[in-house]
Structures are given as C-alpha cells and as structure tokens.
Amino acid sequence: MTDQSQDREELQALAGEYVLGLLEDTAAREIERRMAEDAPLRAAVVAWRERFVELDQSAQPVSPSIDLWDRIARDVAGPAASPSKPRQKLWSNLAFWRSAAFAGAAASLVLAAVSIMALQQAPPRPVAVAVLQGDDAVPGAIIEAFADGSVRLVPLRAIDVPPGRALQVWTLWDRARGPVPLGVLARAEQRRLAQDNGLPRPIDQQLYEITLEPANGSPTGRPTGPILYKGLASTAIH
Amino acid sequence: MIAVAMRILRRRDLAEDVVQDAFVRIWRQAGLYDPNLGSPRAWIYTIVRNLALNLLRNGKREDVVDDQELTALSDADAEGDPLSRLADSSSLRRCLEQLEPQRRVSLLLAYTEGLTHGEIAGRLGLPLGTVKAWIRRSLLALRECMA
Numbered sequence: 001m002t003d004q005s006q007d008r009e010e011l012q013a014l015a016g017e018y019v020l021g022l023l024e025d026t027a028a029r030e031i032e033r034r035m036a037e038d039a040p041l042r043a044a045v046v047a048w049r050e051r052f053v054e055l056d057q058s059a060q061p062v063s064p065s066i067d068l069w070d071r072i073a074r075d076v077a078g079p080a081a082s083p084s085k086p087r088q089k090l091w092s093n094l095a096f097w098r099s100a101a102f103a104g105a106a107a108s109l110v111l112a113a114v115s116i117m118a119l120q121q122a123p124p125r126p127v128a129v130a131v132l133q134g135d136d137a138v139p140g141a142i143i144e145a146f147a148d149g150s151v152r153l154v155p156l157r158a159i160d161v162p163p164g165r166a167l168q169v170w171t172l173w174d175r176a177r178g179p180v181p182l183g184v185l186a187r188a189e190q191r192r193l194a195q196d197n198g199l200p201r202p203i204d205q206q207l208y209e210i211t212l213e214p215a216n217g218s219p220t221g222r223p224t225g226p227i228l229y230k231g232l233a234s235t236a237i238h
Numbered sequence: 239m240i241a242v243a244m245r246i247l248r249r250r251d252l253a254e255d256v257v258q259d260a261f262v263r264i265w266r267q268a269g270l271y272d273p274n275l276g277s278p279r280a281w282i283y284t285i286v287r288n289l290a291l292n293l294l295r296n297g298k299r300e301d302v303v304d305d306q307e308l309t310a311l312s313d314a315d316a317e318g319d320p321l322s323r324l325a326d327s328s329s330l331r332r333c334l335e336q337l338e339p340q341r342r343v344s345l346l347l348a349y350t351e352g353l354t355h356g357e358i359a360g361r362l363g364l365p366l367g368t369v370k371a372w373i374r375r376s377l378l379a380l381r382e383c384m385a
Binding site for chain 2: 019025042047052068071072
C-alpha cells in the first residue's frame with residue numbers, strides 16, 4: 001500500500017468516525033475547524049453523512065407533544081429571527097425546498113414554522129386571559145383570548161367526554177346577543193379556536209365557558225348541556 | 239427528528255427540547271447552510287444529532303438514566319433493529335448486512351444510540367482496541383461496498 005492511499009484511508013476513517021459521533025470533543029471540534037479549508041476532508045464528511053442519513057430517516061416516527069409546535073413557533077417568531085439577507089436567499093431557493101422535502105418530517109416542520117412566520121410577524125399575545133373553574137372552584141382550563149376574538153384553550157385537567165358527546169367552548173360579552181360558540185372539541189386538548197370568526201376584541205370580565213354538547217356541537221346555537229367550566233376574562237398588561 | 243434524538247437520549251422530553259433547539263438553529267442559521275456541506279436533509283439531521291450528542295455527553299448521562307429509562311428502553315426495543323427499517327433496495331442496508339454481525343452492531347450503536355467506543359466495548363464485552371479497529375475497518379469496507 002502506498003503512503004498516499006494510506007493517507008486517503010486514514011482521512012476516510014477519521015471522517016467516518018466523526019460522523020458516527022465517536023471522536024472526543026476536542027478531536028471533533030478540530031475536524032469542524034479543518035473542514036472550512038480542507039476540501040478533501042469536507043467531501044469525506046459530507047459523503048459519510050449522506051451514506052448514514054437513511055438511518056435517521058428510517059427511525060420509527062414519534063409524534064410530537066401537543067405543545068411542541070407552539071414552543072417552536074414562539075421561538076422562531078421571536079425578535080432575534082428578523083430576516084437576514086443570506087437566509088432570504090436560502091428560503092427563496094427552490095432547490096433547497098425540493099431537496100428538503102425528502103427530509104420528511106423535518107421539512108414539514110420547517111415549512112410549518114415558515115407558514116407561521118408568514119401568517120404572523122410577531123407571536124400572538126393574548127389581550128385577555130380567563131381561568132375557567134368547575135363547581136369545585138378548581139381551575140380546569142385557561143382561555144387565552146386574542147385581539148381578533150380568537151382564543152387558545154389550554155386544558156389543565158382531563159375532561160371525561162362520554163361517547164357521542166363533545167366539548168363546546170362559548171363566550172359571552174353581550175347579554176343581548178347571548179352566548180357565541182367558539183368551537184367544538186372531541187376531547188380536552190390545547191387548541192386555537194374561532195380564528196376567522198370575526199369576533200370583537202375581548203373585553204374585561206368577558207365570560208368564557210365549556211359545556212358538554214352532542215358530538216357536532218349544540219344543535220340550537222345556544223348551550224344545551226351542563227356547564228363544565230366557566231370563568232371571566234381579565235385583560236392582560238402589555 | 240424527535241425519533242432520532244430519542245434513540246440517543248432515550249427520553250422524550252429531552253428529545254423534544256433538542257428538536258425545539260434544532261428548529262431555532264435551522265431557522266436562524268439557514269443563511270449559513272452551504273450546499274458544499276451536503277444535502278439539506280443531512281444538514282438538518284446533523285444539527286439534531288449533534289445537539290443530542292452534546293446533551294448526552296456534557297455530563298448529562300446520569301440525568302438521562304432515571305426512572306423513565308425503563309419505559310424508554312422498552313420503546314427502543316420495540317423499534318427493533320434499525321437495519322430492518324431500511325428499504326430493501328438500500329445499498330446502506332445491503333452493505334451493512336455484509337459486515338459481521340458484531341461489527342455491524344458496533345456501527346449502528348455509535349450512529350443511532352450515540353455510544354462511545356468504550357460503551358460499545360462494554361456492551362459487546364470486547365476489548366476497547368478491538369472495537370476501535372473493527373469500526374475503522376468496517377467503515378472502509380462500507381465505503382468500498384457503497385461506492
């Protein structure tokens with residue numbers, strides 16, 4: 001074996017160990033530093049990543065917790081995420097997205113984050129918050145109410161929903177108009193509701209409540225079932 | 239992405255923290271993405287894997303092993319051999335299958351579970367030097383096979 005081919009093998013083995021995650025911290029940082037100027041090393045690392053990436057893609061999918069999107073959206077929508085020129089270049093690069101599409105879940109998450117950014121420049125901030133309580137006066141859910149009249153329901157306790165029934169969220173700000181339905185849920189879960197209903201901006205002491213209704217919601221447009229939780233909103237300080 | 243981090247960290251909450259962190263990095267550093275550094279999918283998974291490995295190795299391993307570990311372990315077992323999840327047509331699969339079982343397992347433990355040379359040696363009951371040499375030779379064989 002010639003010295004040259006030994007060197008080549010050495011480089012390949014080192015790059016492979018780096019990608020496997022087997023190098024000590026200092027050795028790994030050294031590789032990362034060298035990659036900037038050492039084209040053969042960089043090519044070797046890239047080739048190893050491409051060889052092994054199938055193992056990542058084929059991992060048994062794990063569905064995310066209900067609040068993970070919210071956490072991510074909040075982070076990426078934060079002020080530090082103001083667009084920079086190079087980023088715009090990448091985001092508008094079709095090849096990037098075509099290729100990213102193969103990253104499956106990863107890409108759809110990024111796309112979800114991008115859509116969220118496109119829809120809202122700043123993270124939504126509730127203008128009012130209501131703590132909903134049951135008869136036992138224990139908090140059962142929180143309503144965050146936004147300027148456009150939409151709300152986010154955050155259940156704090158599991159709610160027993162019998163088969164064929166559903167939870168319906170209501171609000172009342174004008175006795176003359178009566179309770180207005182915000183949305184129907186099959187079970188207690190965090191959810192944005194009434195996003196395009198054109199409801200007025202929430203006011204202080206506006207009533208929110210959750211009732212038990214038929215599976216498709218109240219047939220009359222008014223609460224028909226028992227009130228599970230209710231509470232009055234307090235406007236939030238900004 | 240969560241699955242990749244979870245195989246390494248074995249705890250869902252930590253895996254989700256890693257994915258959250260990875261997203262923020264991907265979002266903020268997309269401008270630093272360089273096609274010379276590989277495909278976007280490999281870039282994204284690399285960020286996830288590196289964050290998970292950092293968390294695992296920065297003295298957090300003790301934290302990771304707690305009462306939740308048993309459930310996590312059974313989840314990992316339920317997934318089975320990562321090799322069997324690769325497509326039949328995959329050349330990675332074909333070439334890994336050509337390696338001797340213990341050598342193949344060494345590579346897979348390093349990549350999918352983030353084990354170190356020493357941990358792999360412990361798991362397989364082999365001398366550290368043997369494991370190091372095997373992995374190097376297996377890498378070279380794998381590269382030749384996939385060329």
